[in-house]
Amino acid sequence: MKLIIFRRPSWRNLALWGILLLVLITYRENVTSVFSGKLKPIYSATVNTPAIGLTFDISWGEKTAEPILDILKREGVHATFFLSSPWAEKHQALVQRMVADGHEIGSHGNRHIDLNTLGAGEIEQEISSAQQVLERISGRKVRLIRAPNGAYDNKVITVAHKLGYRVIQWSVDSLDWKRPGPSAVVNNVLNGIRPGGGAKAGDIILFHASDSAPDTIQALPSVLEQLKQKGYTLMPVGKLLSEASGTWPPESKLENETSPSHN
Secondary structure, three states, X not given: OOOOOOOOOOHHHHHHHHHHHHHHHHHHHHHHHHHOOEEOOEOEEEOOOOEXXXXXXXXXXXXXXXXXXXXHHHHOOOOEEEEOHHHHHXXXXXXXXXXXXOOEEEEOOOOOOOHHHOOHHHHHHHHHHHHHHHHHHHOOOOOEEOOHHHOOOHHHHHHHHHOOOEEEOOOEEOOHHHOOOHHHHHHHHHHHOOOOOOOOOOOEEEEEOOOOOOHHHHHHHHHHHHHHHOOOEEEXXXXXXXXXXXXXXXXXXXXXXXXXXXX
């Protein structure tokens, strides 16, 4: 009869098996990370001129947009206005004034909801229905979109690209929607544009021209004046991108870094 002897594994063998298991888990996580990267929208541009993109989101309100247009006209500055289609439908004269004043119209969707909570078909419907309204009222092609609340995922970006859009985020947030006061809005913009606490060419600034951000009206003249004094030219995002030799992140590239959030 053959005896089978079971030996208790040594601590050394257990340690070796533990190390091997840890290596396999780490390898699996790294491989998963490489192949599950997120499609990224455009946050900023690489430019050879002192140019900065100026943008405003509007989804609701009656009081803020017109004073902002007055300020921009007085200062000779053009911007991109990302408009929700219900707001545009209700304020057609203001949309037409934006175009007449030389501003660019972008889409902020139809309903102000997080597109990344919808299916691909619903996302396409939201973007397409907004496009029909915005192009009818403005008389211009709309090819830039900023998702409501800046909420996106691979699905949102894929559908937007399919429809011919470039998805625009921001590298500098004024945080005007938090109503921190005009001086805080100014500081958020001027200190948020880097490096060295100063302005950086290629940044895209986010403001709101909705009534939810009343501080913008008082803060905007100071922001424009100080950036001009530093030699910067503020312009619509479309023009900024036309002057760019690249974007951050590179368009249609898979990245693994997390994006800034926005409420």
